[in-house]
Amino acid sequence: MAEKEVKLFGNWASTYTLRVEWALKLKGIEYEYVNEDIPFNKSEELLRLNPVTKKIPVLVHNGKPLAESLVIIEYIDDTWTKGYSIMPKDPYDRAQARFWAKFADDKCMSAMYSVSTSSGEAQQKMLQEAREAFQILEQALGSKKFFGGDQIGYLDLAITLLAFWIPILEEIVSVSMVDNENAPLLKEWFTRILDVDMIKTSLPPRDKMYELSKQRREQFFSGQI
Amino acid sequence: MTSEGNEIKLIGAWPSPFVMRVRIALNLKKLGYEMLEETFKKSELLLKSNPVYKKMPVLIHDGKPICESMIIVEYIDETWTSDGASILPSDSYDRAIARFWTAYIDNKIPDAISKLRPMVRGSVEAEAEAEKLVATLQVIEEAFEKCSKGQSFFGGNNIGYLDIALGSCLAWIKALEKMVEIKILIKEKIPGLVSWSERFCAHDAVREVMPETDKMVEFAKVLLSVMATTPAN
Numbered sequence: 001m002a003e004k005e006v007k008l009f010g011n012w013a014s015t016y017t018l019r020v021e022w023a024l025k026l027k028g029i030e031y032e033y034v035n036e037d038i039p040f041n042k043s044e045e046l047l048r049l050n051p052v053t054k055k056i057p058v059l060v061h062n063g064k065p066l067a068e069s070l071v072i073i074e075y076i077d078d079t080w081t082k083g084y085s086i087m088p089k090d091p092y093d094r095a096q097a098r099f100w101a102k103f104a105d106d107k108c109m110s111a112m113y114s115v116s117t118s119s120g121e122a123q124q125k126m127l128q129e130a131r132e133a134f135q136i137l138e139q140a141l142g143s144k145k146f147f148g149g150d151q152i153g154y155l156d157l158a159i160t161l162l163a164f165w166i167p168i169l170e171e172i173v174s175v176s177m178v179d180n181e182n183a184p185l186l187k188e189w190f191t192r193i194l195d196v197d198m199i200k201t202s203l204p205p206r207d208k209m210y211e212l213s214k215q216r217r218e219q220f221f222s223g224q225i
Numbered sequence: 226m227t228s229e230g231n232e233i234k235l236i237g238a239w240p241s242p243f244v245m246r247v248r249i250a251l252n253l254k255k256l257g258y259e260m261l262e263e264t265f266k267k268s269e270l271l272l273k274s275n276p277v278y279k280k281m282p283v284l285i286h287d288g289k290p291i292c293e294s295m296i297i298v299e300y301i302d303e304t305w306t307s308d309g310a311s312i313l314p315s316d317s318y319d320r321a322i323a324r325f326w327t328a329y330i331d332n333k334i335p336d337a338i339s340k341l342r343p344m345v346r347g348s349v350e351a352e353a354e355a356e357k358l359v360a361t362l363q364v365i366e367e368a369f370e371k372c373s374k375g376q377s378f379f380g381g382n383n384i385g386y387l388d389i390a391l392g393s394c395l396a397w398i399k400a401l402e403k404m405v406e407i408k409i410l411i412k413e414k415i416p417g418l419v420s421w422s423e424r425f426c427a428h429d430a431v432r433e434v435m436p437e438t439d440k441m442v443e444f445a446k447v448l449l450s451v452m453a454t455t456p457a458n
Contacts, residue, residue, distance in 0.1 A: 052364060061318075064318055066318070066322070067325060071325050072321070075317055079317045079318075092289060092304075094300070094303065095291045095297070098293075099291075099292060136456045168262035195434065
């Protein structure tokens, strides 16, 4: 029984896993997908492959494991050099792409999380910070069609999870994090990116995610998680 | 020596490990640059060049700013490909491993240093925090064994990306050992890393930019008093 060359350990609800899947799809790489039952029922194999952070996604290529979605995307682009170009070519553009991906993960994701797990005055403060973060993020897009230019690239793959999550959380929490007032261009990009075929057909069903998010939020407030 | 159209400026400060990372990378590539030393009050140039985080280091190459220390190190490696040593590994898997561990280091070590810095010397609190840091370094020790493959550095024969990421933290680690009277670089627990740290600090590209421990301790006292009297920004 030969091991498939590329194996991806992930979870259906994990948008970090999706980032890696999109990179693989863009390159036309065949892979075996293993769904992990996170967070409480991780497989022995996953824990053996990523003993350091014990998290998904984990990519295994020719038996060698890698973790951290953005690291994996760069690895995919570095290794399968023919076909679609995910990272920009120019070193300065690459530095910019990495900078903004880090900003999106460090500031925007945590801002979004803070808004959805706070209430009252604290939430108002978090919301203000989140709105500012998204306004800043819009600078990386400018008037381009995608963060990558005419085609989607590394930064689009990194940030799409915001396009997916923000509208859902805005509905659950009844706030507005990205709108025509603070980030009109980013809001337009949300619509454009979610309409890209590869992305549209791979995102988990919105109603399922809505229910899951609502559930997690309730669990958070009742102290269960 | 800078040639025309290759103007390099670095906004930073000598005690910062993040700034040190960039200086080591520039040294490895044998690049000349103008150091623009920041004080406790942030300069206009810094605020203008890094409006998002307002932090150093910022590399300004021919007028274009690049921010975030390890992103700058990669930029340097990708831009000056024929000068000096290669900083990132040549193999794509090794590169990914170096980036993974760098992310791990940045997630754990700067925070640990900040926590330890104001602690009372010899306190139970400090001992506990130091133990946590040692445990983190023990995980990294395993990575060192795998990455170095028996050679002197994470990068092999010469220092590379991951050496720079971790090695830059050594100035603060040694200063904390003195200031807070704790042990972190314990030979019995992290033998590989302790030997590595000596080699790293002695390296040509590192020596002149790694501040002496006593100087760091003096600076720490100034930093702590400034932090005590200034509102957080």
